[in-house]
Amino acid sequence: MGGVGRHLGFWIGAAAFVALAFAMALTVRNEYAFFAGFVVLQFIVLATAWNILGGYAGYVNFGTSAFFGIGVYTAVFLLKAVAAPLWIQIGVAALVGAALGLGVGLLTLRLRGIFFSIATVAITIIAETLITNWKFVGGATGVQLLRPPVTEPFDSYIKMLFVIAAVMVVIAVALARYVQNSGLGRGLRAIRDDEIAAECSGVPTLNLKLVACALSGALMCAAGAPSAMYLQFADPVSAFNLNYSVSALAMSLIGGTSHWIGPVLGAILLATTQQLLTVTISSEVNVLVLGVMLVLFVVAAPEGIIGLARRLWRWARRRTS
Amino acid sequence: MGSGRIHRRTAVAGALAAGLALPVRAQQGPVKIGMSMPLTGGLAAGGKSALVGIEVWRDDVNEKGGLLGRKVELIVYDDKSSAAETPAIYSKLLDVDKVDLLFAPYATVPTAPIMPMVKQRDLLLMGNFSFQVNRTVKHDKWFNNAPWGPADSWARGFIDLGMKAGAKTIALIGADQEFAQNLMKIAKDVATEKGVKVVYEQSYPPATAEFSAMVRAIRAARADMVFVCSYPPDSVGLLRAINEIGIGDSVRLFGGGMVGLQFSSVMESMGSLLNGVVNYNSWLPEKSMEFAGTKDFFVKYQKRAGEAKVDPLGYYLAPFGYAMGQMVEQAANATKSLDHKKLADFLRSNEMMTIVGPIVFGPDGERKESATLMAQFRGVVDKNIEQFRNPGKQIILFPEKWKTGELVQPFEKARK
Numbered sequence: 001m002g003g004v005g006r007h008l009g010f011w012i013g014a015a016a017f018v019a020l021a022f023a024m025a026l027t028v029r030n031e032y033a034f035f036a037g038f039v040v041l042q043f044i045v046l047a048t049a050w051n052i053l054g055g056y057a058g059y060v061n062f063g064t065s066a067f068f069g070i071g072v073y074t075a076v077f078l079l080k081a082v083a084a085p086l087w088i089q090i091g092v093a094a095l096v097g098a099a100l101g102l103g104v105g106l107l108t109l110r111l112r113g114i115f116f117s118i119a120t121v122a123i124t125i126i127a128e129t130l131i132t133n134w135k136f137v138g139g140a141t142g143v144q145l146l147r148p149p150v151t152e153p154f155d156s157y158i159k160m161l162f163v164i165a166a167v168m169v170v171i172a173v174a175l176a177r178y179v180q181n182s183g184l185g186r187g188l189r190a191i192r193d194d195e196i197a198a199e200c201s202g203v204p205t206l207n208l209k210l211v212a213c214a215l216s217g218a219l220m221c222a223a224g225a226p227s228a229m230y231l232q233f234a235d236p237v238s239a240f241n242l243n244y245s246v247s248a249l250a251m252s253l254i255g256g257t258s259h260w261i262g263p264v265l266g267a268i269l270l271a272t273t274q275q276l277l278t279v280t281i282s283s284e285v286n287v288l289v290l291g292v293m294l295v296l297f298v299v300a301a302p303e304g305i306i307g308l309a310r311r312l313w314r315w316a317r318r319r320t321s
Numbered sequence: 322m323g324s325g326r327i328h329r330r331t332a333v334a335g336a337l338a339a340g341l342a343l344p345v346r347a348q349q350g351p352v353k354i355g356m357s358m359p360l361t362g363g364l365a366a367g368g369k370s371a372l373v374g375i376e377v378w379r380d381d382v383n384e385k386g387g388l389l390g391r392k393v394e395l396i397v398y399d400d401k402s403s404a405a406e407t408p409a410i411y412s413k414l415l416d417v418d419k420v421d422l423l424f425a426p427y428a429t430v431p432t433a434p435i436m437p438m439v440k441q442r443d444l445l446l447m448g449n450f451s452f453q454v455n456r457t458v459k460h461d462k463w464f465n466n467a468p469w470g471p472a473d474s475w476a477r478g479f480i481d482l483g484m485k486a487g488a489k490t491i492a493l494i495g496a497d498q499e500f501a502q503n504l505m506k507i508a509k510d511v512a513t514e515k516g517v518k519v520v521y522e523q524s525y526p527p528a529t530a531e532f533s534a535m536v537r538a539i540r541a542a543r544a545d546m547v548f549v550c551s552y553p554p555d556s557v558g559l560l561r562a563i564n565e566i567g568i569g570d571s572v573r574l575f576g577g578g579m580v581g582l583q584f585s586s587v588m589e590s591m592g593s594l595l596n597g598v599v600n601y602n603s604w605l606p607e608k609s610m611e612f613a614g615t616k617d618f619f620v621k622y623q624k625r626a627g628e629a630k631v632d633p634l635g636y637y638l639a640p641f642g643y644a645m646g647q648m649v650e651q652a653a654n655a656t657k658s659l660d661h662k663k664l665a666d667f668l669r670s671n672e673m674m675t676i677v678g679p680i681v682f683g684p685d686g687e688r689k690e691s692a693t694l695m696a697q698f699r700g701v702v703d704k705n706i707e708q709f710r711n712p713g714k715q716i717i718l719f720p721e722k723w724k725t726g727e728l729v730q731p732f733e734k735a736r737k
Binding site: 030031032034035036039129132133139140141142144145146147158227230231232233235237238241243275278279284287 | 360361398399400401403404405406408409410412413415416417430433434436437438454456457458496497498499500501502503526
């Protein structure tokens with residue numbers, strides 16, 4: 001009964017979130033809120049996607065920017081080749097991401113720890129080099145894209161992108177939540193705690209990791225697709241920027257990797273801070289503030305915001321009892 | 322009761338007065354000019370230098386009483402040299418800060434994403450050293466301060482010089498990055514059009530540090546001229562490799578599009594290795610490049626550059642930042658307005674006098690005629706930044722109107 005209630009609560013919350021985003025798009029006139037909001041929502045999807053493999057299974061992935069960039073370029077390719085609408089761009093990017101996740105997983109998931117992480121860095125370099133040499137999508141010079149007319153009932157494209165990003169957040173979080181609560185999540189946690197013990201206990205470790213890698217890759221690529229239309233420009237250096245990998249990882253760690261809400265909180269906190277710092281301090285101090293935040297969390301709250309909240313909760317209960 | 326009525330009346334009168342006074346007060350507020358600038362990241366050195374140039378203009382114009390009688394205020398945010406940051410920043414500038422005018426950030430990549438935005442909102446955007454960024458968008462209120470001019474004029478200047486010196490073949494090398502690839506493609510097209518044979522063509526990954534194999538290959542190809550499209554680290558690497566191996570006696574002209582050789586730190590560290598290279602530039606301390614206000618500007622810039630720890634010479638970008646402001650100032654004074662359409666109409670159809678010379682725009686918002694210099698390094702000694710403050714170290718060969726000397730060739734002779 002409690003489980004059903006929790007499910008219902010989650011979906012009511014998700015519906016309310018999308019409805020709020022939609023209402024904002026129809027009523028708020030100031031477009032800056034949508035530009036900044038889109039970036040925050042995009043990072044929620046990326047951090048949630050990262051956490052499926054990096055958090056639940058403990059496989060630290062530095063390849064987020066590779067998947068994100070491939071998502072961007074899938075959209076660019078579809079737009080240039082067949083003038084595909086945005087939802088097709090996102091859908092195809094998710095499929096490409098899943099296939100790529102599976103392929104990359106097959107090649108790299110036999111590696112563990114630091115060796116896996118290094119292999120994922122290499123994926124970004126390979127993907128960036130390939131795109132740099134592919135003239136059809138602009139090659140090294142990049143490509144400028146013109147948005148098609150906006151679809152009703154939105155009055156501007158960025159508002160539409162904002163609502164689409166909100167829907168993507170719900171899909172990503174629902175997927176992460178499902179993984180966490182299913183047998184897949186339990187298997188991944190067993191892998192994180194002790195992979196050999198899990199294997200010996202009959203957990204199909206490689207298969208589970210592959211599924212996690214495919215899901216994670218699909219979400220990352222899907223997050224990249226609308227970015228092409230957001231920037232209306234794509235170049236390999238920006239699309240495969242290592243910042244996406246580092247941010248997704250940092251957001252999950254700051255939020256906490258053990259629960260789906262962790263990356264969401266981490267992404268909201270970090271991405272919002274980044275956006276605010278950009279238009280307030282706007283200098284090298286920007287980078288310093290984020291660095292200090294990371295160090296503080298690693299030292300004071302190694303299990304992220306979730307861990308900190310749990311500790312506070314236990315402490316409060318002890319005090320009351 | 323009575324006193325309450327008086328209060329109400331006063332309140333109504335006050336509200337009316339405030340209502341009437343509001344537009345007047347808004348008129349007299351500062352003219353806000355918004356921009357993002359790469360203050361951190363790979364483009365930061367250039368961005369900071371360009372910003373100091375714009376700040377010198379702001380202070381000069383404010384000293385003269387401001388723009389249309391209103392003080393000029395700059396609102397600047399750091400875009401971290403990234404294209405991903407600029408759409409949100411420019412939306413903030415327009416929708417929250419409500420700026421009156423927009424300047425573009427330094428360089429092509431951060432500028433590219435804001436071009437569609439300004440076109441959709443039909444706004445004036447003063448460009449800041451980007452390259453062919455309006456090619457796809459075709460915005461009619463875009464005006465680039467860079468001296469580039471038509472896309473092919475850069476390569477054309479170099480190849481014309483080479484052909485005059487008797488060159489019949491060319492080698493093309495360039496980094497696998499946005500700007501270098503654009504330039505290399507154009508150079509190849511111009512060479513083909515002019516009947517110059519391309520005997521060697523090579524792109525290299527941006528992180529390349531070792532160029533000896535490439536230099537040997539160019540030497541073996543016996544090209545008459547070598548057009549290089551490189552970024553600062555590769556420009557340095559290439560010149561060092563040439564110094565060690567030599568490029569051969571066939572080469573009459575070497576350089577063209579080497580980014581980095583315009584920056585003080587690179588010029589100082591490379592010293593005599595620069596001699597003989599014929600490279601693009603934007604402004605140089607030669608007699609032919611002195612216009613009204615140029616000297617004053619550099620006195621002010623170089624004083625601030627020390628405090629701001631930016632390029633101490635500042636020839637490449639800073640005066641063009643100042644010129645951006647000058648152009649807006651002239652357009653605003655002439656039209657007595659900050660209306661973007663009126664300003665754009667004026668900028669499109671008039672010659673603007675600036676500290677980097679007269680500027681006339683073509684229909685695409687780039688210079689009608691290229692003012693990109695091709696200059697040859699001569700008599701440069703090692704570890705001396707001061708030498709570059711005087712004329713004679715970079716002889717202007719192109720364009721003809723600003724020429725200050727003749728080409729010394731072949732390249733190996735000019736290096737000595």
